[in-house]
Amino acid sequence: xxxxxxxxxxxxxxxxxxxxxxxxxxxxxxxxxxxxxxxxxxxxxxxxxxxxxxxxxxxxxxxxxxxxxxxxxxxxxxxxxxxxxxxxxxxxxxxxxxxxxxxxxxxxxxxxxxxxxxxxxxxxxxxxxxxxxxxxxxxxxxxxxxxxxxxxxxxxxxxxxxxxxxxxxxxxxxxxxxxxxxxxxxxxxxxxxxxxxxxxxxxxxxxxxxxxxxxxxxxxxxxxxxxxxxxxxxxxxxxxxxxxxxxxxxxxxxxxxxxxxxxxxxxxxxxxxxxxxxxxxxxxxxxxxxxxxxxxxxxxxxxxxxxxxxxxxxxxxxxxxxxxxxxxxxxxxxxxxxxxxxxxxxxxxxxxxxxxxxxxxxxxxxxxxxxxxxxxxxxxxxxxxxxxxxxxxxxxxxxxxxxxxxxxxxxxxxxxxxxxxxxxxxx
Numbered sequence: 001x002x003x004x005x006x007x008x009x010x011x012x013x014x015x016x017x018x019x020x021x022x023x024x025x026x027x028x029x030x031x032x033x034x035x036x037x038x039x040x041x042x043x044x045x046x047x048x049x050x051x052x053x054x055x056x057x058x059x060x061x062x063x064x065x066x067x068x069x070x071x072x073x074x075x076x077x078x079x080x081x082x083x084x085x086x087x088x089x090x091x092x093x094x095x096x097x098x099x100x101x102x103x104x105x106x107x108x109x110x111x112x113x114x115x116x117x118x119x120x121x122x123x124x125x126x127x128x129x130x131x132x133x134x135x136x137x138x139x140x141x142x143x144x145x146x147x148x149x150x151x152x153x154x155x156x157x158x159x160x161x162x163x164x165x166x167x168x169x170x171x172x173x174x175x176x177x178x179x180x181x182x183x184x185x186x187x188x189x190x191x192x193x194x195x196x197x198x199x200x201x202x203x204x205x206x207x208x209x210x211x212x213x214x215x216x217x218x219x220x221x222x223x224x225x226x227x228x229x230x231x232x233x234x235x236x237x238x239x240x241x242x243x244x245x246x247x248x249x250x251x252x253x254x255x256x257x258x259x260x261x262x263x264x265x266x267x268x269x270x271x272x273x274x275x276x277x278x279x280x281x282x283x284x285x286x287x288x289x290x291x292x293x294x295x296x297x298x299x300x301x302x303x304x305x306x307x308x309x310x311x312x313x314x315x316x317x318x319x320x321x322x323x324x325x326x327x328x329x330x331x332x333x334x335x336x337x338x339x340x341x342x343x344x345x346x347x348x349x350x351x352x353x354x355x356x357x358x359x360x361x362x363x364x365x366x367x368x369x370x371x372x373x374x375x376x377x378x379x380x381x382x383x384x385x386x387x388x389x390x391x392x393x394x395x396x397x398x399x400x401x402x403x404x405x406x407x408x409x410x411x412x413x414x415x416x417x418x419x420x421x422x423x424x425x426x427x
Contacts, residue, residue, distance in 0.1 A: 124347030141305030143344025155284035182263035208233035234407035272340025
């Protein structure tokens with residue numbers, strides 16, 4: 001009896017140790033709560049990346065929330081989540097919303113994690129694009145899917161109008177004239193030119209202002225487009241409306257283009273891959289650079305960054321691993337292959353069997369890469385009314401492109417209403 005006691009004790013001790021190890025293993029496994037937007041573009045990609053990541057990190061699982069339609073909707077949800085204490089661990093947000101979150105105490109700085117892994121250069125990020133994820137000197141986001149504005153061209157319709165698709169004019173008045181010729185040659189149902197003014201976050205309004213060398217804000221909190229450059233942008237939008245351009249929803253315009261009924265479409269590169277698949281060589285499709293209206297003209301980088309919102313240190317570590325993966329060479333290679341966005345990771349672009357060979361064979365995607373030297377920030381409006389400012393500008397933009405109001409009428413009202421929603425500088 002006595003000689004059985006040690007063996008019994010060992011069994012009990014072993015069972016206890018096994019239970020402790022199992023508990024520790026269970027505790028070590030993390031399931032990240034992740035939010036992203038635009039399901040039509042990102043569903044397949046996000047599911048693919050989560051699978052690849054979990055295979056490489058079996059102790060970290062990824063559970064997606066129901067994706068929301070756009071960046072503004074995601075921002076509203078995250079601000080509600082702050083109140084209820086249900087913030088996602090990782091979210092993919094519009095580049096223009098970093099300040100909105102950080103100024104409200106949301107978002108974990110990634111600087112320490114980046115330095116622990118060798119720095120931005122070693123991790124392979126384009127310095128220009130990585131800088132877009134910074135706010136007040138700290139890195140809060142890393143570029144996941146970056147877009148630039150470009151021109152989508154139906155080369156068949158352009159040629160039918162007697163124009164050369166490779167020698168289209170580089171000014172908006174001339175492009176509008178080309179659009180009229182395309183429309184006349186194409187006949188009923190053809191739209192010669194369309195400008196996607198409805199893009200999220202006033203992105204294509206900002207593109208016009210910065211392409212002229214202008215700015216959206218000064219001192220970070222006051223209207224800066226109340227000058228000749230801003231007036232030029234408003235008059236350009238007004239000219240689109242006067243040209244007879246229809247007012248189409250964003251998705252409707254894209255479907256019209258791939259159906260072959262729009263000659264020139266100003267839009268985001270985010271749709272390039274989908275457009276190529278949907279056109280399926282039914283007509284010749286090309287992309288051209290977005291016109292710059294001044295030597296110092298720039299273009300706001302659109303798209304989204306990956307941010308960490310978890311406040312728990314252990315979950316933050318797991319979230320960093322996920323952010324590093326999806327914005328790293330493997331994640332960015334998959335992102336480009338499945339969308340039309342530009343990668344934020346230079347290593348992926350320069351590695352032949354990742355994206356190097358892809359870009360060499362894909363001129364429509366290369367247009368965005370060529371615009372990298374002229375990229376600037378997509379402005380985030382400060383203060384509690386950030387999302388309201390976006391809606392106000394959108395309303396005035398629509399009034400211009402539908403011909404209801406002129407630029408001269410809109411400018412003072414627009415400046416007044418935006419100013420009223422911005423915090424006072426220094427306040």
